[in-house]
Amino acid sequence: MPRDFARLSPRAAVERLLPGMKVLVPPACGEPVTLLAEVCAQAERLRDLTLLGGIHLGDFPHARPEHAALGAATWHMSPRLEDARRRGRVEFVPVRYFDVVTEFARGGHWAPDCVLVHTAPPDAGGYLSLGVAVGVSLPAARTAPLVIAQVNPRMPRxxxxxxxxxxxxxxxxxxxxxxxxxxxxTVGEVERAVGRHVAALVPDGAAVQVGVGGIPQAVLEALDGHRDLALHSLLVDAAVGLVERGVVTCAAKRLHRGRMDVAEAMGTRRL
Structure with a gap:
């Protein structure tokens, strides 16, 4: 059945949530800040609602003591969640990143009752791009009982x-x-030394998957002399220069030659 696609205020949209629900939130640069702030504003009404998610770049407003009615479950723990964990409001989910898309979608142990998504405006055909945070959000949203979108013209299409x-x-x-x-x-001399060592092990034409942090950043910087690399899964700012300089072409890929297959982009406006 087609859904309503009803335009609502943030308050009215979050009023569709109920206490005890499990609500999946996009990670990193895809965080729907306005919707998350409204969830926090309605924390007492939404007692025992659990926010599900991965890496979070903000200040975890839902984990503050004043929003103690809310819980969280994450596959990407942070020191900023430690106080809430000690209060019994955070559960760490030890799951491989590959398995997140099954554990946090319909049929999985952490199947959400609602998925919040952060999208670009719909095109003429009514399609909304999830922009920089597709990953687990897309398959979960396609099967969730309730989907609420934060539609933002600044989200890349x-x-x-x-x-x-x-x-x-x-x-x-x-x-x-x-x-x-x-x-x-920040990348220091130790990170650069590790980056050079790792880059020396990477052959031309390889598909490279990197994470976040100083060492992955240093590895990308040290790959500058390579040829026909492909990047997979995640893009960060350091990838931009590699593409611009022709280091990353995806020309040697056996699957989807000539294109990068990524689920998340984490960076600044340059990316």
Whole structure:
């Protein structure tokens, strides 16, 4: 059945949530800040609602003592969650990143009752791009009982398998705000030494998957002399220069030659 795609205020949209629900939130630069702030504002009404998610770049407002009615479950623990964990409001889910898409979607142990998504505005056909945070959000949203979108003209309109149609969204809020940014990490001499060592092990034509932090940043910087690399899964700011200089071409890939297959982008406006 097509869904309503009802335009609501943030308050009215969050009023569709109920106490005790499990609500999946996009990670990193895809965080829907306005919707999350409204969840916190309604914390007492939403007692024992659990926010599900991965890496978080903000200050974890839902984990503050004043929002103690809310819980959280995450596959990406942070020191900033430690106080809430000690209060019994955070559960760490030790799951491989590959398995997140099954554990946090319909049929999984952590199947959400609602998925919040952060999207670009719909195109003429009614399709919304999930932009920089597709990953687990897309498969979970396609099967969730309730989907609420934060629609933002500043969200990049990425291509590929990253779309929800308006008929798959119950409600949306109109928000014009900058995305949360992930600035390049500081890289010291130790990180650079490790990066050079790792880069020397990478052959030309390889598909490379990197994480976040100083050492992955140093590895990308040290790959500058390589040829026909491909990047997979995650993009960060350091990838931009590699593409611009022709280091990353994806020309040697056996699958989807000539294109990068990524689920998340974490960086600044340059990315």
């Amino acid at each position: 990425t291509r590929g398998n990253c779309w929800l149609h308006r008929s798959q969204v119950d409600a949306w809020v109109d928000v014009d705000e900058p995305l949360v940014e992930y600035p390049p990490p």
